Amino acid sequence: MKLTDFQPLAAIATTPTGAKKLQPLTQAAGATLWVPESLTGIDGAQTYTGSLKNHLKNLWQQHRSFVFCLATGAVVRLIAPLLEHKSLDPAVVVVDESGRYVISLCSGHQGGAEQLARLIALQIGATPILTGAATGLGLPGVDVLGVPFGWSRGDGDWTGVSAAVARGELVQVIQEAGSTLWQSHLPEKHPFYFGFPVSSATSQEESISPKARIWISPTQRRLPESDLPKVQWHPRVLWVGIGCERGTSKELIEAAISRVALANHLAEGAIAGIATIDIKADEVGLVELCRSRHWALRTFRANVLRTFTVPNPSPIVEAAVGTPSVAEAATLCAAQCQTLLVPKQIFFSDSDGKLIQNPTPPNRQGAVTVAIAQAEQEYTGRIGCLLLVGTGPGKLDQMTTAAQTAVASADAVIGYSLYIDLIYPLLHPGQIVEHSAITQERLRAQRAIDLARWGLTVAVVSSGDCGIYGMAGLVLEELQAQGWDGKIPSVQIFPGITAMQAAASRVGAPLMHDFCAISLSDLLTPWEVIEKRLIAAAQADFVTSLYNPRSKTRTQQIVIAQQIFLKYRDPQTPVALVRSVYREDEQINLTTLDKLLDLPIDMLTIVVIGNQSTRHFADWMITPRGYLGFDAY
Numbered sequence: 001m002k003l004t005d006f007q008p009l010a011a012i013a014t015t016p017t018g019a020k021k022l023q024p025l026t027q028a029a030g031a032t033l034w035v036p037e038s039l040t041g042i043d044g045a046q047t048y049t050g051s052l053k054n055h056l057k058n059l060w061q062q063h064r065s066f067v068f069c070l071a072t073g074a075v076v077r078l079i080a081p082l083l084e085h086k087s088l089d090p091a092v093v094v095v096d097e098s099g100r101y102v103i104s105l106c107s108g109h110q111g112g113a114e115q116l117a118r119l120i121a122l123q124i125g126a127t128p129i130l131t132g133a134a135t136g137l138g139l140p141g142v143d144v145l146g147v148p149f150g151w152s153r154g155d156g157d158w159t160g161v162s163a164a165v166a167r168g169e170l171v172q173v174i175q176e177a178g179s180t181l182w183q184s185h186l187p188e189k190h191p192f193y194f195g196f197p198v199s200s201a202t203s204q205e206e207s208i209s210p211k212a213r214i215w216i217s218p219t220q221r222r223l224p225e226s227d228l229p230k231v232q233w234h235p236r237v238l239w240v241g242i243g244c245e246r247g248t249s250k251e252l253i254e255a256a257i258s259r260v261a262l263a264n265h266l267a268e269g270a271i272a273g274i275a276t277i278d279i280k281a282d283e284v285g286l287v288e289l290c291r292s293r294h295w296a297l298r299t300f301r302a303n304v305l306r307t308f309t310v311p312n313p314s315p316i317v318e319a320a321v322g323t324p325s326v327a328e329a330a331t332l333c334a335a336q337c338q339t340l341l342v343p344k345q346i347f348f349s350d351s352d353g354k355l356i357q358n359p360t361p362p363n364r365q366g367a368v369t370v371a372i373a374q375a376e377q378e379y380t381g382r383i384g385c386l387l388l389v390g391t392g393p394g395k396l397d398q399m400t401t402a403a404q405t406a407v408a409s410a411d412a413v414i415g416y417s418l419y420i421d422l423i424y425p426l427l428h429p430g431q432i433v434e435h436s437a438i439t440q441e442r443l444r445a446q447r448a449i450d451l452a453r454w455g456l457t458v459a460v461v462s463s464g465d466c467g468i469y470g471m472a473g474l475v476l477e478e479l480q481a482q483g484w485d486g487k488i489p490s491v492q493i494f495p496g497i498t499a500m501q502a503a504a505s506r507v508g509a510p511l512m513h514d515f516c517a518i519s520l521s522d523l524l525t526p527w528e529v530i531e532k533r534l535i536a537a538a539q540a541d542f543v544t545s546l547y548n549p550r551s552k553t554r555t556q557q558i559v560i561a562q563q564i565f566l567k568y569r570d571p572q573t574p575v576a577l578v579r580s581v582y583r584e585d586e587q588i589n590l591t592t593l594d595k596l597l598d599l600p601i602d603m604l605t606i607v608v609i610g611n612q613s614t615r616h617f618a619d620w621m622i623t624p625r626g627y628l629g630f631d632a633y
Contacts, residue, residue: 108132305329506582507588576608
């Protein structure tokens with residue numbers, strides 16, 4: 001979740017200092033800043049009259065989240081009369097007046113206060129205080145487990161199961177549908193046992209004695225009263241195929257779906273959407289039902305539906321619409337499968353509005369056919385987003401606030417293993433974190449696009465600036481190759497401090513005049529092209545930064561580069577070698593062009609070669625811009 005997901009957000013302060021601390025949220029999160037009418041001159045603030053208690057009562061039902069810059073005790077007393085249940089209460093966060101801490105006070109999981117506290121802390125440079133038991137154990141909250149995947153929360157004792165997790169007790173997870181990605185990103189020591197129902201378990205599994213149970217299934221289970229707390233998550237994997245007469249009411253279609261679901265023990269929360277023939281795209285009953293239930297409506301042409309083999313084809317339907325099946329074929333098409341979960345069933349409504357299954361009643365008011373199929377992958381109901389993030393040289397304080405927030409708000413984070421390690425403090429329980437080797441850039445790009453097309457928000461991290469020898473260009477190329485429309489998934493790019501800039505900052509000001517960057521890696525660029533660029537840069541007297549100068553197997557490129565520059569530059573031209581800039585093992589060496597190869601150089605080294613006016617001064621490297629005169633040129 002990102003900051004704007006918490007709108008409408010009310011930020012409340014009672015002092016000038018508090019208002020100043022919360023002002024950044026008005027821009028970053030679209031928050032409304034409220035202050036008492038006694039405070040004047042607060043830019044962008046709204047004022048309230050009377051008591052804050054009464055004002056808060058008026059705001060409470062209309063806002064998703066609240067951020068207070070007040071004493072924690074005062075906030076507790078203010079919100080106490082308004083609290084109902086953690087599944088209904090808005091997120092409440094408290095910022096201390098010094099701006100050092102951001103406290104998740106209320107509705108940490110379901111309301112998202114813990115995530116809101118993390119994001120606000122990044123915005124104002126504070127420390128988030130998160131007291132949720134699951135967070136302390138490095139676990140996603142049971143009550144928000146399926147949120148990134150669009151799952152629907154079913155029945156159960158959510159407090160009881162969450163308590164069992166907090167105590168570290170064995171919790172049995174029975175997952176019959178939906179993504180298992182969350183299982184792959186749990187800490188090594190977690191309380192979950194991924195087994196089967198006791199009734200179908202082996203003798204060894206029957207010996208397992210869980211203290212709670214989580215069902216992840218499209219099935220609607222009856223949860224009898226017992227000492228064992230249980231909950232249900234319903235991945236949205238069911239597609240309901242519908243055929244209906246023109247003008248069939250929303251109520252009839254909805255009643256028919258409910259009856260089929262109930263008879264087959266299927267959870268309506270597991271329904272992804274309705275599938276039908278394209279001539280029904282404007283059917284009022286279908287459109288209204290999908291809008292009210294937040295279901296997708298997918299329609300298919302008759303020639304597409306004809307390609308599916310169904311158990312109950314109808315020549316009458318074929319004569320009318322050009323395909324022998326609408327409901328059964330459409331649900332198979334939407335679910336991308338070949339087997340029906342529930343074959344078609346036909347319902348009518350009589351003159352009294354009563355739902356009747358065969359035979360056809362006299363004076364019927366509408367007819368609807370229902371079939372159901374189950375997709376392998378759940379429908380998230382979200383538009384995915386790719387966040388292309390430059391992490392800078394390696395230290396978090398060298399990374400922009402926007403880039404840090406992007407990583408912290410993502411559902412999934414993908415990158416080269418080293419870069420993931422460097423941003424580890426930004427990650428949080430529940431995130432999908434995938435890292436791979438340095439040579440697998442294209443696979444990372446494709447994986448990120450797949451997850452974003454599914455509906456996740458995916459941060460793809462690169463060191464330095466993601467658009468300079470980073471992943472941004474590759475991801476955009478892959479999107480183009482896949483026929484991207486430029487809109488879905490959406491793309492945001494977060495720049496970072498480049499390795500060249502970072503290296504320059506550690507040795508002085510070598511890039512003050514015209515400069516260029518050249519990578520010596522010929523894995524993607526022919527060496528002949530690289531050599532032409534080296535010659536051109538050397539002849540044109542550009543300050544030149546060399547990326548990827550030497551690997552274990554690629555050792556001669558830096559030698560040739562030195563030889564080229566020595567043809568056009570003085571041997572005493574200043575050179576800087578900066579390795580692992582801003583990281584713990586940083587190494588800095590100042591030398592000259594003729595002695596360039598006397599020092600260790602590897603893939604983590606940036607080589608900065610000065611121009612004819614670059615000079616060493618003490619332990620610094622300076623390229624004059626010309627402000628003190630133009631005698632250098």
